[in-house]
Amino acid sequence: MKAEIIAVGSELLLGQISNTNARFISSQLAELGIDVYYHTVVGDNPNRLLDSIKIAEGRADLLIFTGGLGPTKDDLTKETIANHLNKKLVMDDHALIYIEDFFKRMNREMTENNKKQALVLEGCTVLPNKHGMAPGMLLSNEKHSYILLPGPPKEMEPMFQFEAKPLLPKLLNEETIILSHVIRFYGIGEAELETKVQDLLENQTNPTLAPLASDGEVTLRLTAKSDTEKDAWHKIETLQAEILQRVGNFVYGYNNDSLASKLRELLIDNNLTISAAESMTAGLFQSELAEVPGMGEALVGGMITYTEKIKVEQLGVKQQLLSDYGVVSSQCAEEMAVRIKEKFGTNIGIGITGAAGPDGHGGQPAGTVWIGIALDQMAPVSYKLSLTGMRNTNRLRAVKFTIHYLIRLLREEGIAKI
């Protein structure tokens, strides 16, 4: 089966947003072994959209559309497809009730044009929209299947993953099992990792092995095909064992793990609590931890001490220490970690101070970061980063390195058992 992804929206052609939907859907289809040969982006123009549909029908079996399902006159995707396939648009009662409820919950008045969102292609399978209003659709005829999805990624991604993707194996009608497994690394560069598994990368057939780097993190994706699930897993496990032997040191987790979810697991499983005092990251470290549901059992809270005055008056860092060593120093980071740990009564205290940029701070150049960690069992330790990115890349990197160093320290010190 060959698929083509057609994104509809003039805002894409004006360069106001990137087509991240095509990336998301493509990676999901790759997991299912469905080949994507083309992405197309077309504006909110019914004639050009129709031309794109005809071209896609000539080279793909499955056409996946994103965008153009909204309430405005510009939104014409389902109207154009209905015309082309000679199908009526009919009101879907469930969708209409859901949209009316949506407005009630938001305490807003529903304007008439919003009803249009509940119209669906006659005879289609309706894909509910749990995070917005316009429902999606799946329609198949002898030659092609058409999936229509909304444009906003926060609506499209869960709809594709939970409503559309489970329907695809039926369309595929295939017996081959395809399994994918991701190994997640931090603290090692892409080039260094690739050098260490060069021969495995070169000789890959089944499983295939694909490296990918982003945001300081590197992943390896292992994908195996077989007649049985058991054999596919065996293939993946054999290759994984070889990889772990070489670079297992840098592995922090697997598949949907994030640094934060992995840390949560370590903290909860070992009954550890954490607090943080943040300066340059201004709450981003704790916010990143709180992205994971259930973090409340481990993360009790902390302080944002953006100014020197607050560091001294509220956190209790000595003015003398700041005068002696400066606010961007190992001494200040360790002291922040010790003070917040004591004040909030946790097993772990974190202190982050630095110069995010674009200017230097506390006598240090932009990109300098000190991370302090205080644990029950030992004297505080600190780590220095010299980052080279823009302000907010540096802030995010500082947060991710903090989680990475903490995970390693907990494991190396035998404080966390997994």
Added chain:
Amino acid sequence: MKAEIIAVGSELLLGQISNTNARFISSQLAELGIDVYYHTVVGDNPNRLLDSIKIAEGRADLLIFTGGLGPTKDDLTKETIANHLNKKLVMDDHALIYIEDFFKRMNREMTENNKKQALVLEGCTVLPNKHGMAPGMLLSNEKHSYILLPGPPKEMEPMFQFEAKPLLPKLLNEETIILSHVIRFYGIGEAELETKVQDLLENQTNPTLAPLASDGEVTLRLTAKSDTEKDAWHKIETLQAEILQRVGNFVYGYNNDSLASKLRELLIDNNLTISAAESMTAGLFQSELAEVPGMGEALVGGMITYTEKIKVEQLGVKQQLLSDYGVVSSQCAEEMAVRIKEKFGTNIGIGITGAAGPDGHGGQPAGTVWIGIALDQMAPVSYKLSLTGMRNTNRLRAVKFTIHYLIRLLREEGIAKI
């Protein structure tokens, strides 16, 4: 002139990266008034690339290619175009010397396949690559122009901007001035906004008017064409005046403003300081403010009070209040705002409490958020949100609504003068 952007690379079709190059080039072309009707993504396959070129030649005058100029056997963009146009590939001496130098500077040995990168289309204008090895190309015949650019954004973006873009007005042969202006709204839905400016959207010619919604924010882009800059601005100002009269209430800023940058401007210009106590957002509000450089003059810091215990012991919220009203309540949000304002000695105190999801919290369903604001001049106020997104969308929305309500309150109360 109509343009089409063709991205070449199987990594895009596998969903490993997003096609950010198309977004970048499109936004640059929009500034020049060049219409982009399609983006195409095709893999490293010469037959499918050739098919895409033929389709694009039938619907565009200018074809811009990204990717497929590298040293490997997969890189086939210029070879495919050379075959199609019956052109030879010739060695460009400048490019070759540059590539040899590049390896010397990197202290690496140059392998033979790297020479292939210095081959260019016979008769083309060579576009130097200041941030990598493969040069770009511009070639025109009677019917079409072809621009070939490398795939990595850090090479492509400066090459397009500084080498290719300056050559486009000659291709265009136009004298028209094009100006764009963006009005930014918050707290109003896309459909509601469009209803209020429906007639302006329907009758648009010059300036054109384009709505765009993302992350709870809606923008209107006004684009005017004229012979003179003065007249183009006059057209934009006339239409903007009409829009402000209808929905000026929801406008928070213009062009590159963000909610956070706008708030920073209001705070600094009016000598106001701010602190926050965050529960469900766990530092995201303060981190969002700190994304803007120079926020340190207004944001002194705050607390993250993730657990009830910390709210009581560290922030000073009365246990009785939590027992009476619950932790997700207007009373708790207002008390958090009042307490942090007092403790940190600022003009403004913010309290955010809620149930981010997926589960409810404090007896309230997921998505319930209370935002408290305490100001010097008045009794604390609070706002309720009922959000419908996933956990982290809700957390980000809560932060953006907080900034939005604060900006409105400061303006309405006459505390901030702009």
